[in-house]
Amino acid sequence: MADEILRLENVCKAYNVGLPTETEVLHDIDLSLNHGEFLALMGPSGSGKSTLLNIVGLLDRPTSGRLIIKGQDTAALGDADVTHLRGHTIGFVFQYHLLISAFTAKENVMMPMLADRGFPSAEIEARAGRLLAQVGLQKFADNLANNMSGGQQQRVAVARALAMSPDLVLADEPTGNLDTKSADSVFELMREVNRDSGNSFLLVTHNLDLARRCDRIIEVVDGRIRS
């Protein structure tokens, strides 16, 4: 329990609550994730994986149940506290890279730190440089996001997710849009970060080969956890 970074207790999520069209997409989810654990979340499309990830990432709120991050129950937190917790504890990697096209690779990595501190600094810039080096993209630091390949963009996204040294990285099908070689390389990068830095990872994937290389696999089917 003390080593837990994340715990979900009886989490349900329903849309259109109170309306005739009310639909429950997650039913009584119980899940926990330990520090440094690399967990794969699998399941068919529409099973509720992304909804679960959004709830864990504090982008969405559960209809009922408890979400505890680093021992803190998030139900009572206001928007500002949720934003702060998200910024400092969770990093995101999305399927479609989703870098901000107005910024260079390095600036994209700097953004979470900039949003947190308010002003750029040499320290922020140096950290962004180190993270880009860690993902092997130091040479592309000044490239605009759109001037890089999918694999490179996803590596930048991983570097950005690590910018605030989060305890938990949520990756929503980060390799789903990449060719096999790039997908493997991005996955290896995340695994390496997990081993070196001890960040926990929650990886949503359809790729069974990649899932098998994770510490644990959880399968979500029809809004319930099967294993």
Place this chain on the structure above:
Amino acid sequence: MNRWLPFEWITAVRFLREGRLQTLFIVVGIAIGVAVIVFMSAMLAGLEANFIKRVLTSQPQIQLLAPDQVARPLRQARGEVEDAIVQRPSQRVISIDQWPKIRDQMLAIPEVTAVSPTIVGSVLAIRGDASRAVTLSGIEPESYFKIVKVPDYVVAGEPRLSSEDVIIGIELANNLGATVGDKLNIQVASGANRVLTITGLVDFGNKGANQRTAYAALRTAQSLLGMIGGVTTIDMTVQDIYAAETIAQRIQAANAVEADSWIKTNAQFFTAVRAQETSNTLIRVFVALSVAFGIAAVLIVSVIQRSKDIGILRAMGTSQGQVLRVFLLQGGLLGFVGSLFGAALGATALIYWHAVARQADGSELFPLVLERRLFILTALLATATGLLAATAPAVRAAKLDPVVAIRG
């Protein structure tokens, strides 16, 4: 990245820079709107100042007159009025009762800037066989010239008025075939007359005024008009020309005089000035509104286009307040930059129009006044308009659900 710029500023500028074409078009739109406001404000203010200067430097802003003489019906008892037709008596030219005391009271009013006693009467100006009926004003030049800028209108001779001098309108001089240095016989209805020397000719830009005007020293006119020591009007100027009517009413209520302001005596002109001001304000308001809606429309489109970016920013820990400020700043920046270009464009158009547009006599149509205040105010107004216009898009961006935004 500039180290001294905050996160919101950096993001706002980058978003504007990335959407270059969109930014360029809206900045041009704002610049045109601001240019119209600067051009119209400066030109119309100049025109208005010119008109007002012409009107108010050739007549007093407030004129005190002796009250009308009225006939009162006989009253037989309390509440009873004798059934009789009461005719209005003919109005003799009479002096204002105790005018030196009233003049001193007027000088003590803080809003009053100049006071001058004047005597006005009808006389005949005779030179040889020619004679013309004119209005003779007996004035104290020192105080009167502060109210009616006679020296500014002198086209020949000088504005000098000793006891033997007279200044006349240029048309009157033409009609009498007289010029500076000539003698003029001034005769009143009672038969009294005096020969005065023309020291100056004035052109008020109004043929009627130029035909009828004659100025003599106060004492000379008093003696000619048979009113030794008397004055028929007390002329005044005040600090705020638009407060003249209110001050006149206050004076009339407190003294036994009739007080006429320039607003009352030039009612049509004043209405025209006010109508012009109102239409100018309306045009400015509508231009500002169209600029505001332009900015709002561009930013709303930008929020839609950038919804994924907003989602990412929110996911990485950017607060709603920061997102709000990013879009508010974009509106403010668009307004400010547009106002700079607009001010330059408006000033250029104003300089060009000032050089091209001339009155019939070749003089300038309006004084070219490029006040720093106007530019600063316009820039502030445009920036504030930008911020205000950006409010709705910024709130929309801040309230965007990150899940929906990222999903697109």
